[in-house]
Amino acid sequence: MTSSPASPDKEINRRGLMLVLSSPSGAGKSSISRRLLDIDNNITLSISATSRKRRPGEVEGKDYQFVSPEDFQIMIYENQFLEYAKVFDHYYGTPATQVMETLGQGGDILFDIDWQGTQSLKATARDDLVSVFILPPSYRELERRLKKRNQDTDQEVAKRMSKAADELSHFPEYDYIVINHDLESSVNEIHAILKAERRRRHRQNGLTDFVRNLQAGY
Numbered sequence: 001m002t003s004s005p006a007s008p009d010k011e012i013n014r015r016g017l018m019l020v021l022s023s024p025s026g027a028g029k030s031s032i033s034r035r036l037l038d039i040d041n042n043i044t045l046s047i048s049a050t051s052r053k054r055r056p057g058e059v060e061g062k063d064y065q066f067v068s069p070e071d072f073q074i075m076i077y078e079n080q081f082l083e084y085a086k087v088f089d090h091y092y093g094t095p096a097t098q099v100m101e102t103l104g105q106g107g108d109i110l111f112d113i114d115w116q117g118t119q120s121l122k123a124t125a126r127d128d129l130v131s132v133f134i135l136p137p138s139y140r141e142l143e144r145r146l147k148k149r150n151q152d153t154d155q156e157v158a159k160r161m162s163k164a165a166d167e168l169s170h171f172p173e174y175d176y177i178v179i180n181h182d183l184e185s186s187v188n189e190i191h192a193i194l195k196a197e198r199r200r201r202h203r204q205n206g207l208t209d210f211v212r213n214l215q216a217g218y
């Protein structure tokens with residue numbers, strides 16, 4: 001059987017999307033991100049730059065690009081960021097170059113950024129943005145998960161807990177809300193959101209040609 005230009009099994013050209021996951025620290029966002037990247041091969045992680053110190057187990061270039069506070073300021077000055085924000089006394093930012101290239105090639109990008117970064121992306125790239133806020137099942141569980149991580153000092157944990165209530169208040173700014181009762185269910189829900197969002201008409205910029213071919217009898 002020969003394949004025509006309008007073959008239904010041919011992927012239609014589309015622009016990539018930005019899938020943003022935000023949550024208070026400890027709601028399970030990192031585990032969800034890792035699983036999602038494992039099961040879907042058209043989405044890659046945006047590696048942020050940060051001026052905070054590397055935690056044990058974190059890998060340069062994989063978890064973050066770790067830079068000095070001085071170098072971070074230079075990157076701001078040179079307009080290298082799509083967005084950046086100060087979170088817990090440290091700077092975090094999304095380098096622009098890789099993101100723009102990937103979107104143009106139809107690749108999707110996962111962002112693990114806070115509500116401030118999400119607001120910035122909303123202002124500059126609303127059509128490309130799909131935002132998901134992850135809620136912990138309870139306050140107690142949030143506290144348990146933060147303590148279990150054992151990567152931060154007690155002082156740092158206390159600080160993050162006190163920030164949690166404030167971060168939670170930003171849930172209405174997001175397109176989707178997922179309550180993380182269970183890792184696999186949350187991953188499946190977010191994967192379903194991703195798959196549906198890929199089918200949005202405005203992202204499928206190859207549709208006009210596809211339909212034209214259908215009309216022409218191909």
Ligand code: 5GP
Pocket residue numbers: 022023024025048049052083084085087092093094112113114115116117118
């Ligand atoms: P952590 O220090 O635990 O890795 O991250 C602290 C917070 O910074 C998290 O809420 C995370 O989502 C946020 N964050 C990480 N990278 C970025 C970024 O590039 N931009 C913004 N706005 N927030 C970020």
